[in-house]
């Protein structure tokens with residue numbers, strides 16, 4: 001196993017954020033490697049993208065709950081990630097809330113991307129919540145994961161204007177494009193050791 005800073009990526013869907021991160025690694029913008037990609041959805045695009053790049057990719061059945069992993073699944077995720085000695089867990093569209101043992105195993109080493117400017121619009125379909133609320137600016141947020149939902153210290157944010165003729169789909173597409181810029185930048189800063197956390201504040205050493 002190399003000495004590189006190693007990512008474990010978890011996703012349930014298309015995997016476009018994973019692709020953005022993998023591309024940034026390939027082009028030398030992130031000094032890291034992806035050790036493993038895990039999904040709770042057997043047919044998830046993220047697994048196909050990983051296999052195309054010859055990155056180990058595994059489906060782990062999530063168990064009996066709809067919004068979280070059951071105990072057995074949680075143990076399987078933790079041990080798959082520990083077996084490749086990941087330094088950072090990158091949630092890229094992982095649709096389950098992570099709980100106790102998982103959070104304890106990787107405390108302070110889990111990041112997520114959320115499609116709104118947190119703390120506005122946590123939870124599902126954040127772009128639709130923003131449109132329905134009538135805000136003029138929304139965006140995306142990369143944050144550390146703690147026991148709350150979309151609640152940990154904020155690492156980075158990128159704004160996206162809401163246009164008068166936006167539909168949920170058009171707004172979501174522009175937020176997605178912003179995510180593909182923001183997430184690689186944040187992961188690169190963490191991999192370079194340029195990020196420190198003081199309480200809720202995340203400081204970038206420039």
Ligand code: GRF
Pocket residue numbers: 011012013014015016017018092093094113114115176179
């Ligand atoms: C993104 O919109 C992200 O903000 C949310 O899930 C979506 C994942 O998209 N957490 P993709 O699978 O990376 O394309």
